[in-house]
Amino acid sequence: MLSLCWHELRARRGLIIGWGVGLVIFFSVYLAFYPALPADMRNLDLQAIELYRAFGNLTMATFEGYIGSTIFYFFSVLLAVLAIVTGTGLLAGEEDAGTLELQLALPLARWQLVTAKVLELAVIGLVVLAVAGLAAVGVFLAIRDQLTTSLDAGDLFRATIAHWPLVWLFQTLSLWLGTVTPSRRIALAIATVLLIVSFLGYNLVGMSPDLEWLRPLSPFHYRPVTPETLNDGPALSDLAILTVAALVCYGLAVISFDRRDVTVGAWPWVRWAGR
Amino acid sequence: MAIPVIELRNLTVYYGQRRGVEDLNLTVEPGEVFGFLGPNGAGKTTTLRVLLDIIRPTRGQALIFGRDCRREGPYIRRQVGYLPGELSLPANLTARQYLAMLDAARGRVVEAAYLARLCDQLDLDLDRPMRTYSRGNKQKVGLIAAFMVRPQLLILDEPTGGLDPLVQQTVLELVRAARAEGRTVFFSSHILPEVQAVCDRVGIIRAGRMVTVERVDALLQRQQVHRLRLRFAQPIPPAAFALPGVTELAHGESEVMLEVRENLALVLRIAGDLGAIELETMPLTLEEVFLAYYGAQGGNHAQPVLA
Numbered sequence: 114m115l116s117l118c119w120h121e122l123r124a125r126r127g128l129i130i131g132w133g134v135g136l137v138i139f140f141s142v143y144l145a146f147y148p149a150l151p152a153d154m155r156n157l158d159l160q161a162i163e164l165y166r167a168f169g170n171l172t173m174a175t176f177e178g179y180i181g182s183t184i185f186y187f188f189s190v191l192l193a194v195l196a197i198v199t200g201t202g203l204l205a206g207e208e209d210a211g212t213l214e215l216q217l218a219l220p221l222a223r224w225q226l227v228t229a230k231v232l233e234l235a236v237i238g239l240v241v242l243a244v245a246g247l248a249a250v251g252v253f254l255a256i257r258d259q260l261t262t263s264l265d266a267g268d269l270f271r272a273t274i275a276h277w278p279l280v281w282l283f284q285t286l287s288l289w290l291g292t293v294t295p296s297r298r299i300a301l302a303i304a305t306v307l308l309i310v311s312f313l314g315y316n317l318v319g320m321s322p323d324l325e326w327l328r329p330l331s332p333f334h335y336r337p338v339t340p341e342t343l344n345d346g347p348a349l350s351d352l353a354i355l356t357v358a359a360l361v362c363y364g365l366a367v368i369s370f371d372r373r374d375v376t377v378g379a380w381p382w383v384r385w386a387g388r
Numbered sequence: 389m390a391i392p393v394i395e396l397r398n399l400t401v402y403y404g405q406r407r408g409v410e411d412l413n414l415t416v417e418p419g420e421v422f423g424f425l426g427p428n429g430a431g432k433t434t435t436l437r438v439l440l441d442i443i444r445p446t447r448g449q450a451l452i453f454g455r456d457c458r459r460e461g462p463y464i465r466r467q468v469g470y471l472p473g474e475l476s477l478p479a480n481l482t483a484r485q486y487l488a489m490l491d492a493a494r495g496r497v498v499e500a501a502y503l504a505r506l507c508d509q510l511d512l513d514l515d516r517p518m519r520t521y522s523r524g525n526k527q528k529v530g531l532i533a534a535f536m537v538r539p540q541l542l543i544l545d546e547p548t549g550g551l552d553p554l555v556q557q558t559v560l561e562l563v564r565a566a567r568a569e570g571r572t573v574f575f576s577s578h579i580l581p582e583v584q585a586v587c588d589r590v591g592i593i594r595a596g597r598m599v600t601v602e603r604v605d606a607l608l609q610r611q612q613v614h615r616l617r618l619r620f621a622q623p624i625p626p627a628a629f630a631l632p633g634v635t636e637l638a639h640g641e642s643e644v645m646l647e648v649r650e651n652l653a654l655v656l657r658i659a660g661d662l663g664a665i666e667l668e669t670m671p672l673t674l675e676e677v678f679l680a681y682y683g684a685q686g687g688n689h690a691q692p693v694l695a
Contacts, residue, residue, distance in 0.1 A: 116492035211476030218470035383404040
């Protein structure tokens with residue numbers, strides 16, 4: 114099982130390198146941009162503008178605020194997209210492509226195959242985040258002298274890596290959807306809708322105190338992006354909640370893949386109708 | 389009595405309301421080469437996928453080595469080599485990397501010398517990315533993946549698809565070699581001459597149901613049809629063999645070709661009376677038997693390949 118996981122990671126090195134390079138560019142551009150921001154723009158009260166409030170607690174007044182509300186804000190969306198692409202690419206994508214059939218002919222139980230894929234996803238997420246984190250550290254050290262911040266390079270790297278449970282949750286969620294839906298295309302569509310709803314919904318309900326209680330339902334609620342978590346490290350309870358949610362999705366993927374008629378491309382109830 | 393290598397017990401698969409296969413019963417004995425015949429959509433691939441536990445039965449049971457394919461799949465598949473009918477391979481790997489991955493997942497059981505021999509026999513360069521391979525070369529990778537672990541059971545879905553005639557013969561040689569080593573081969577095909585060339589028994593499936601399971605030679609003999617070519621010393625009258633159950637396939641001045649279903653003795657007597665100087669019996673091929681099964685049923689079935 115682990116050897117299958119390892120070989121598949123090697124086969125997907127192009128995807129990992131591509132996303133890694135993309136996130137390196139992202140961090141380089143956004144971090145390097147901060148010292149060049151005009152002072153009046155930094156002091157702009159973005160929360161006074163209704164449209165900006167709909168997109169979260171944007172602020173550029175401090176470096177911590179800029180990192181947390183701007184860079185990691187878009188970063189988390191990019192990561193969720195990466196997670197959905199990779200999560201639906203395994204099992205569902207392989208079933209669509211026809212490459213899953215020979216894997217199922219191996220002497221592995223279905224749960225082992227799902228586990229290999231989940232581990233593979235975890236490693237993909239971790240490697241991409243590590244590359245992005247190192248890029249962030251590199252740029253940070255280059256502009257450090259121009260910044261007024263209590264953050265150090267380690268804080269930045271830790272905050273980047275702390276996004277891993279969020280990535281893994283979206284990956285396992287997408288993997289599970291791929292084991293339920295007839296095709297990768299449908300899994301991709303549903304996962305994308307869930308991403309949009311959970312992300313925009315999280316920001317929109319924040320505008321109304323009456324709906325504030327809905328925020329913990331979104332995975333984005335648990336991102337380690339406040340100035341406190343950037344300085345002091347992420348809240349372990351937040352990371353634990355995301356990790357447990359990812360493990361639940363993994364469990365659901367095991368259950369539904371174990372019941373799946375692979376290569377048939379049907380919804381579960383169509384398959385049950387024949388039973 | 390040896391445990392059958394494959395046993396299907398009232399195997400039924402439905403995709404919702406759509407029929408896959410229905411009430412299939414079959415046993416395949418150790419060391420046998422079994423041909424599974426049927427046109428496209430008859431249920432061959434569905435049956436093979438149930439054996440690999442890729443698809444689950446709606447009713448009934450599929451067993452390999454006496455074990456349930458559903459419950460003991462990993463144990464069974466350790467001893468099974470499989471070639472899917474619709475083979476897709478990861479484009480960005482070389483064949484060597486891909487085969488190494490499959491081997492690693494099986495616990496590194498492939499002998500390097502045997503792998504090299506297979507590559508040599510099938511004339512395949514393993515070190516090119518598989519995206520550069522022709523369909524035939526991809527098929528060769530699939531065949532090597534199935535054979536390389538020397539499994540006790542080979543399940544091959546259309547093994548010679550996309551291969552040139554020379555390589556097709558090599559594949560049949562590999563099948564014969566597997567049988568010589570006491571291994572069992574279960575393969576589906578609609579290329580009937582190759583089935584006739586290597587199979588001990590065949591099962592014919594039509595619209596999801598097993599029509600017949602027979603030894604190839606018995607199946608051919610059981611057909612009560614004789615095809616005769618008769619030559620005579622002098623011209624013969626046009627309607628000399630106009631008898632019930634006798635069809636004239638061709639008629640020359642002093643030669644006639646007949647398909648005889650009844651009145652064989654009478655045909656031979658008339659031939660003697662007319663001064664026959666040569667009698668040639670022409671055996672039916674498996675494809676003619678196969679077509680007879682389907683021809684009797686009609687319907688919109690794909691024609692088998694008359695290679």
